[in-house]
Amino acid sequence: MRTDDVVTVVGLGAGGWPDLSGTSRQALHDAEVIFGSARQLALLPESIIARRVPWPSPLVPALPGLLDAERGRTVCVLASGDPMFHGIGSTLVRLLGADRIRVLPHPSSVSLAAARMGWDLAATDVVSLVTAPVASLARWLNPGRRILVLSAGAQTPAQVAELLAARGYGSASLTVLEQLGGPGERVVAGQAGTWSPPEGDSLNVVAVECGDGPPASQVAGLPDDAYAGDGQLTKREVRAVTLAALAPVPGALLWDVGAGSGSIGIEWMRSHPTCRAIAVESSAERVATIAANAAALGVPGLRVVHGRAPDALDDLPVPDTIFIGGGLTRDGVLDRCLAALRPGGRLVVNAVTVESEAVVAAAYAKLGGELTRITVQRGSPVGGFTGWRSFMPVTIWSVVPR
DSSP states (O other): OOOHHHHHHHEEEETTTSSSHHHHHHHHHHHHHHEEEEHHHHHHHOOOSSEEEESSSSSGGGGHHHHHHTTTSOEEEEEESSSTTSHHHHHHEEEEEEGGGGEEEOOOOOHHHHHHTTOOOSSSSSOOOSSSSSGGGGGGOOOOEEEEEOOSSSSSSHHHHHHHTTOOOHHHHHEEEEESSTTTTTTEEEEEGGOOOOOSSSSSSEEEOOOSSOOSSSSSSOOGGSSSSOOOOOOOHHHHHHHHHHOOOTOOEEEEEOOTTTTHHHHHHHOOTOEEEEEEEEEHHHHHHHHHHHHHHTTTTTTESSSOOGGGGOOOOOOOOEEOOOOOSTTTTHHHHHHSSSSTTTTEEEESSSHHHHHHHHHHHHOOOOOEEEEEEEEEEEETTEEEEOOEEEEEEOOOOO
């Protein structure tokens, strides 16, 4: 496409052509080529003479070639609802730049769903399962919360109901809103634990009222029993302090080196929906455990690398932050991690053994940073009384290399 070409992205609702503004209609009349799903293209009237091109699957890898093939032509792209809300508009901006994209939005399905339900959209969580596994819904579950779920298809409501029931939210209310704004609009309601309606329309939003269920803290330091594993787990109190030292920020990428049960990477990702993490673990059994823990705690997007540092770190994306929880005394691990950090990135190390503390002491003398030692004692029964049981002290070193 020429550098002065602009792609117009037209938001389209289930109501199709009758609901479009005059500006959107004119853009489609003027187009020479229109991209969209087969369903969207079928909603256009015969008066639209542009060549209609259905999206291939997978779509994103094909986009550059598809658009390049139409250089010099007037191109429109059809999107569902608001193109900039979990839509193709955001993808096109990343690909072409904002100055090459003209967006003509339609109310999103989320806005329509909130209007139908009478919910305050600003106080409602929105979760897209269009490209994410249903397990990602788990991190949003808490008593009394309202959630709008963007479905991947007709099977999503039943999958949502199954997950809710498995997580202790069988009494949650589900309302499936199909074909919002269109002539075929339909509403189906029920409870998660007894959900039995047959599959409906593939174009749907699921409104979830969680009601009563097990609460899950949104801050670092989940209970130890939230994690399966073989005991290789950063204990709750130390984990909370370690996450504070790691200081997660939205969009940042963490390497969790020697991940054990995966708790640090998991709670890093739970801190914000855009936080990313890669867990590196040499044990095949623990790799499987990390993946299971991540799914159970609502962050199935955690990437798990089976391998031993430092070799396993080759070719990984540049991290913003690195946590070393195991393997510190292995030759090359610390140096490789320090070299991998982006400028201004942070490294945090937890040391328990005398040998790992020696490595930390030498690195601290050279690079500075902050040293903290934590000793955790928990009350436990001693006969008919209560005494203190101590865990091994942990030294935490945090540094931003200059």
